[in-house]
Amino acid sequence: MRVIASFQLAVQALRRHQLRAGLTMLGITIGVAAVITIVALGTGAQQTVSDQIQSAGTNLIQIRAGNYTRGGESVNIASGLGSATTLTEADAEAVGRIAGVKYVAAGVRLRGWVANGARRYYTQILGADVPYAAMYQWSFSRGKFFSREDVAGYAPVAVLGTSVRERLFAGVNPVGSEVEIHGQKFRVIGVTSTGDEDQSEMVFVPYTTLQRLLGINYLHLVTVSAKEAGQASGIVDQIVPLLRQRHHLTDSAAARARQPGLLGNQMPNSGTGGLVPDDFTVKTQAAEALTRGLYTSVAAFVLANMPKVDQINLQEMAGTLNRASATMTALLAAIAAISLIVGGIGIMNIMMVAVTERTREIGIRRAVGAKQRDVMLQFLVEAVTLSLCGGLAGIVLGFAASLVVARILEWPAEAPAWGIALGFGIAGFVGVLFGYYPARKASTLPPIDALRYE
Amino acid sequence: MAVISVRNLTKTYHVGEVAVHALRGVSLEIEKGEFVAVVGPSGSGKSTLMHILGCLDSPTSGEYFLDGADVSHLSDDELSEVRNHKIGFVFQGFNLLPRTSALENVELPLLYNAGSLSATERRRRAMEALAAVGLRDRAEHHPNQLSGGQQQRVAIARALMNRPSILLADEPTGNLDSRTSIEVLDIFQSLREERGITIVLITHEPSVAEYGSRIVAFKDGRIVSDTPNLRQRVARGELAEMPIAREDA
Numbered sequence: 109m110r111v112i113a114s115f116q117l118a119v120q121a122l123r124r125h126q127l128r129a130g131l132t133m134l135g136i137t138i139g140v141a142a143v144i145t146i147v148a149l150g151t152g153a154q155q156t157v158s159d160q161i162q163s164a165g166t167n168l169i170q171i172r173a174g175n176y177t178r179g180g181e182s183v184n185i186a187s188g189l190g191s192a193t194t195l196t197e198a199d200a201e202a203v204g205r206i207a208g209v210k211y212v213a214a215g216v217r218l219r220g221w222v223a224n225g226a227r228r229y230y231t232q233i234l235g236a237d238v239p240y241a242a243m244y245q246w247s248f249s250r251g252k253f254f255s256r257e258d259v260a261g262y263a264p265v266a267v268l269g270t271s272v273r274e275r276l277f278a279g280v281n282p283v284g285s286e287v288e289i290h291g292q293k294f295r296v297i298g299v300t301s302t303g304d305e306d307q308s309e310m311v312f313v314p315y316t317t318l319q320r321l322l323g324i325n326y327l328h329l330v331t332v333s334a335k336e337a338g339q340a341s342g343i344v345d346q347i348v349p350l351l352r353q354r355h356h357l358t359d360s361a362a363a364r365a366r367q368p369g370l371l372g373n374q375m376p377n378s379g380t381g382g383l384v385p386d387d388f389t390v391k392t393q394a395a396e397a398l399t400r401g402l403y404t405s406v407a408a409f410v411l412a413n414m415p416k417v418d419q420i421n422l423q424e425m426a427g428t429l430n431r432a433s434a435t436m437t438a439l440l441a442a443i444a445a446i447s448l449i450v451g452g453i454g455i456m457n458i459m460m461v462a463v464t465e466r467t468r469e470i471g472i473r474r475a476v477g478a479k480q481r482d483v484m485l486q487f488l489v490e491a492v493t494l495s496l497c498g499g500l501a502g503i504v505l506g507f508a509a510s511l512v513v514a515r516i517l518e519w520p521a522e523a524p525a526w527g528i529a530l531g532f533g534i535a536g537f538v539g540v541l542f543g544y545y546p547a548r549k550a551s552t553l554p555p556i557d558a559l560r561y562e
Numbered sequence: 563m564a565v566i567s568v569r570n571l572t573k574t575y576h577v578g579e580v581a582v583h584a585l586r587g588v589s590l591e592i593e594k595g596e597f598v599a600v601v602g603p604s605g606s607g608k609s610t611l612m613h614i615l616g617c618l619d620s621p622t623s624g625e626y627f628l629d630g631a632d633v634s635h636l637s638d639d640e641l642s643e644v645r646n647h648k649i650g651f652v653f654q655g656f657n658l659l660p661r662t663s664a665l666e667n668v669e670l671p672l673l674y675n676a677g678s679l680s681a682t683e684r685r686r687r688a689m690e691a692l693a694a695v696g697l698r699d700r701a702e703h704h705p706n707q708l709s710g711g712q713q714q715r716v717a718i719a720r721a722l723m724n725r726p727s728i729l730l731a732d733e734p735t736g737n738l739d740s741r742t743s744i745e746v747l748d749i750f751q752s753l754r755e756e757r758g759i760t761i762v763l764i765t766h767e768p769s770v771a772e773y774g775s776r777i778v779a780f781k782d783g784r785i786v787s788d789t790p791n792l793r794q795r796v797a798r799g800e801l802a803e804m805p806i807a808r809e810d811a
């Protein structure tokens with residue numbers, strides 16, 4: 109007898125006891141729904157993270173002057189301006205010679221007012237370098253980015269982020285107009301159309317121009333892009349020793365004596381090079397994305413799902429991440445496990461009842477030629493059908509629950525399509541696991557005993 | 563060659579400490595086309611013999627050849643095939659699947675037939691078999707919507723599905739009134755005459771045994787007499803003389 113025939117028999121048998129079947133399915137339904145929700149939470153978190161990484165670009169690396177990292181505190185603190193004055197254009201050039209590096213862009217930062225006449229906006233002004241636009245794959249809705257000549261010639265030109273443009277030039281094409289920054293007039297030559305919210309809030313000028321304006325000759329940051337996304341972490345590993353060497357950060361006693369101040373506000377070993385800490389911070393942009401704008405609770409998922417993004421920074425983060433998500437997952441996993449086990453036992457129980465109730469039927473089938481495996485298949489298919497129906501309801505419930513979680517709790521939850529397969533897989537597995545024993549019992553009844561059963 | 567040949571069959575049940583000797587050495591040969599009535603008091607071991615002949619149970623000792631093949635040492639699967647292909651059962655309590663139509667009940671043996679037939683072919687053959695026992699218009703009825711006689715005819719149709727060599731009937735008239743009993747016996751007699759089917763009928767009523775062509779008397783697990791029935795009753799003729807019309811003809 110074929111599986112299809114068994115399936116038809118199973119459906120018939122289950123329809124005779126619809127309420128009983130429905131109640132039995134419940135455990136599987138809840139279990140599968142919980143599993144789908146877990147997957148949805150995990151995928152949602154992963155999606156959020158990978159979206160951020162994608163928009164930031166996994167191939168980008170940021171070198172910042174200074175090193176504020178302290179154990180136990182938020183890693184976000186490192187986004188402040190570095191106090192060190194040791195990062196230079198020569199460093200940037202040296203980094204550019206590392207194998208696998210595609211672009212290097214020097215950077216200087218200033219928080220200040222940008223004014224178009226009476227309209228003023230306090231924001232981030234970034235002194236950038238020409239490759240910057242290519243690194244972030246900017247397109248220009250109006251105008252263009254500044255050129256190598258602009259940078260070399262300290263040109264007073266500016267490129268506006270879209271938000272800045274809205275605030276200072278609502279509705280008007282700003283290209284050709286002038287804005288005032290830090291007491292100097294800059295001619296607007298372009299508007300970026302970047303998807304990055306932070307960048308749309310910024311104003312970009314040649315870093316040389318900003319250096320001269322601030323009267324400094326060092327850099328605040330250097331942005332590096334790797335030729336291939338996967339190389340970023342490897343390049344970071346080369347940047348650190350290179351800069352330590354260039355900045356003469358040795359581990360000798362003499363070096364320590366010369367720089368007591370640096371040691372004073374640092375956790376030992378918070379740098380990567382030993383006793384003398386770095387006077388710079390290097391992070392891949394992917395890790396950077398993780399440290400800001402992300403639900404800290406979600407970030408716990410990151411550890412499990414994307415451990416390779418940036419080892420060092422993930423480890424830094426680990427200490428500070430909220431474990432809410434993990435707790436929620438653990439709770440749901442417990443519910444799932446318990447419901448599936450209880451549901452499975454329910455199926456086993458109901459199948460045992462069915463085997464007893466239908467002992468006569470088994471005897472009749474054996475008498476007309478059913479083999480053990482035919483009887484086995486019939487009851488196993490019945491159990492699996494039962495649990496698959498429960499699984500189907502669980503999938504629907506799980507997807508609905510994910511939507512509710514996403515909408516009402518504003519938690520990033522997104523049940524993936526493969527959740528359907530997973531749900532059926534789990535339900536089917538439970539059906540086979542717990543349906544096996546009753547089915548086996550049915551099939552091994554001696555035909556004559558089954559036939560004479562009262 | 564004998565369709566059924568058993569030698570020194572014994573069957574002993576152990577109920578707690580007590581050993582019940584249901585069969586104490588039964589030897590029997592049944593030729594093709596015989597209508598053997600096995601008669602004996604209740605508890606004499608008739609059903610036990612039938613279960614062994616039907617490969618539903620195995621003897622404690624002894625030999626059993628069915629169609630010349632030794633079936634004493636077959637595996638469970640092989641016995642299932644033998645039951646499916648060579649044997650048709652008719653029971654006292656009908657043993658139809660409840661909440662299942664007459665048609666589906668009749669189809670059942672085909673479902674377990676190795677040479678799988680299509681659903682439509684199964685249905686067609688089952689319908690044919692039902693028609694042969696006069697129940698074409700009752701195909702969709704469930705057993706609880708049929709009279710005892712009709713149920714037994716469904717059971718007979720089912721038993722004949724795979725064209726078995728033997729039909730084993732254990733007290734087939736036990737739950738039926740006298741007229742319906744004769745109708746069922748009429749079916750057996752015509753099956754034997756028209757299709758040459760070998761029939762083993764088990765009964766505790768000597769009057770029912772008189773419809774067989776040969777009467778085997780049983781007592782305490784042994785055959786006490788085995789004689790051709792020279793005064794075989796003919797169900798067809800008796801029915802014709804009965805005044806009432808057939809209940810559902």
Ligand SMILES: Nc1ncnc2c1ncn2[C@@H]1O[C@H](COP(=O)(O)OP(=O)(O)O)[C@@H](O)[C@H]1O
Pocket residue numbers: 575576577582583584602603604605606607608609610611
């Ligand atoms: N499964 C069984 N377990 C124990 N004793 C049984 C079993 N089946 C039958 N017997 C005994 O075997 C004897 C023969 O039974 P059975 O073949 O049913 O007789 P009959 O059909 O002639 O009435 C009886 O004494 C009965 O009690």
Ligand SMILES: [Mg+2]
Pocket residue numbers: 608609610732
């Ligand atoms: Mg009996």
